[in-house]
Amino acid sequence: MYTHERHVITHGKPLSQTGKALIMIHGRGASAESILSLADYLPVDDFSLFAPQASNHSWYPYSFMAPTEQNQPALDSALDQIHDLVKSMAGEGISSQNIYLLGFSQGACLTSEYAARNAQQFGGLFLFTGGLIGPQLDTSNYKGNFKNTPVLITTGDPDPHVPVSRVEETVQVLEAHIAVVTKKIYKGRPHTILQEELELAKEILTRTQESE
Template sequence: MYTHQKKVITQGQPLTETRKALVMVHGRGATAESILSLANNLPVADFTLFAPQATNHSWYPYSFMAPAAHNQPALDSALAVLDEVIKKIQEQGIRSEQIYLLGFSQGACLASEYATRHAQPYGGLLLFTGGLIGQQLDNTNYQGNFNNTPVLITTGDPDPHVPVSRVNETERIMEEMGAAVTKKIYKGRPHTILPQEINLARQIFTKGTIFE
């Protein structure tokens, strides 16, 4: 088991100029650089981008559906990395409404888990093929109120890593905590991000919501 070294790649203009942050969380086996490339397809030229890098290219060793204890201490360390990134952004006077979180696969699971443990009115959550972490979800972990934060959560049906049932559970919990969730389940979709998903994500940046 392992804990994470603190390594974050920043891209774009300084936060003091943009006043808007997009935190991008890569998936298992991937890199901060790879998730940053996704920004080329999003209207975020006026954002400062932050992409933490997981030690060993994995945020936690086992499936996100495994008992949470099996993924420790890596999971708590990964959540602490995200917490440090968010807090450093906020220390520069950036309101939570100007902070967006995006993740793919394992990164989407980590982003959803962090955001729901620290629910507040974010600019948006873009959760491409992910959901809350644990064999059984423990509602006592989740605190705060999303206050109409727009959330996009997706998966394939079936997906080899993220079952539809967990996406549905995640949607329910986030909605109970005040999020405005758009859920998309794509029949037969491979473990990837479709252009349709990118188009929905773009709406969160440009319109603050999703019009289908």
């Protein structure tokens, strides 16, 4: 078992210039560089991008629906890494509504878990094929108020890693904490991110920028 070395790749202008951050969390077996490449398809030229790198290219060793203790201490270490990143941005005077979070697969699971445990008004959450972590959801873990944060959550039906039922449960938790959720389930879609999913993310990013 392992804890994560703190290694974050940044891209774009410094946060002091942009005032807006997109934190991008990669999936199992992938890298910070690979998730950063998604930025080429999103309207984020005016954002500072941050992509943490998991040790061993995995945020936790087993399935996100395995008994939670099997994924420790890696899971807590991964959650702490996101929390510390958000906290450091707050320390630079960046409000939570100017912080956006994006993840794919294992990264989307980690992102949803972090956000639900620390609900606040984020700029937006983009959960590409993921859901809350654990064999069953312990709703006492989830605290705070998203204050109408827009959330995009997607998966395939079936998906080899993320059952539709867990996506549905995740939507219920996020909405209970006052998130505005767009859910898309794609029949027969492989474990990937479709162009349509990126278009939906673009819409949220454009809408939130226009409302500033």
